[in-house]
Amino acid sequence: MANVANCKKCGALFLQTSRRDICDKCFEEQNKLLSDINKFVISSPEETIPLDDLLKKFNLTKDEFEELYLAGKFVKIGQKVTFVCQKCGKVVPIANKTNFICASCAKKLQNEI
Ligand SMILES: [Zn+2]
Ligand SMILES: [Zn+2]
Incomplete structure (x- = not known):
C-alpha cells in the first residue's frame, strides 16, 4: 500500500x-x-580530506553528513575523509x-561506564 506523505526535505506531498x-x-x-562527493574524494590528489572542507564544499551540515554516513553512503571514502576527534x-x-x-x-568512554 502506498501512502501520501510529506517529503522530509522539501515538504512536498509525494506517494510513498x-x-x-x-x-x-x-x-x-x-x-x-x-556521487559528487564520492567522486570528488576518490579523484582528489590529496591523501586525506578534512571533513570540514567537504562540508563547506558541498554545503552540508555535520548532521546531514552524519545521517548519510550512518545510512552507509560513504563506505568507499571512509578512510580518506578525516575528522578531528572531539575528545583528544x-x-x-x-x-x-x-x-x-x-x-x-x-x-575509553565505554570502559568508564
Ligand atoms: Zn522533496
Ligand atoms: Zn580521540
Whole structure:
C-alpha cells in the first residue's frame, strides 16, 4: 500500500512507495550529491580530506553528513575523509569514528561506564 506523505526535505506531498521519507526529486538530488562527493574524494590528489572542507564544499551540515554516513553512503571514502576527534583532538578517518570521537576515545568512554 502506498501512502501520501510529506517529503522530509522539501515538504512536498509525494506517494510513498517504499520506506524512503523524501520525495523523488529530493532523492535524485541526494543521489547526485552523494556521487559528487564520492567522486570528488576518490579523484582528489590529496591523501586525506578534512571533513570540514567537504562540508563547506558541498554545503552540508555535520548532521546531514552524519545521517548519510550512518545510512552507509560513504563506505568507499571512509578512510580518506578525516575528522578531528572531539575528545583528544587527533585526526582520524571517518571510518573509525563513533559520534565524532575516535575509536580509542570511544573505547575509553565505554570502559568508564
Ligand atoms: Zn522533496
Ligand atoms: Zn580521540
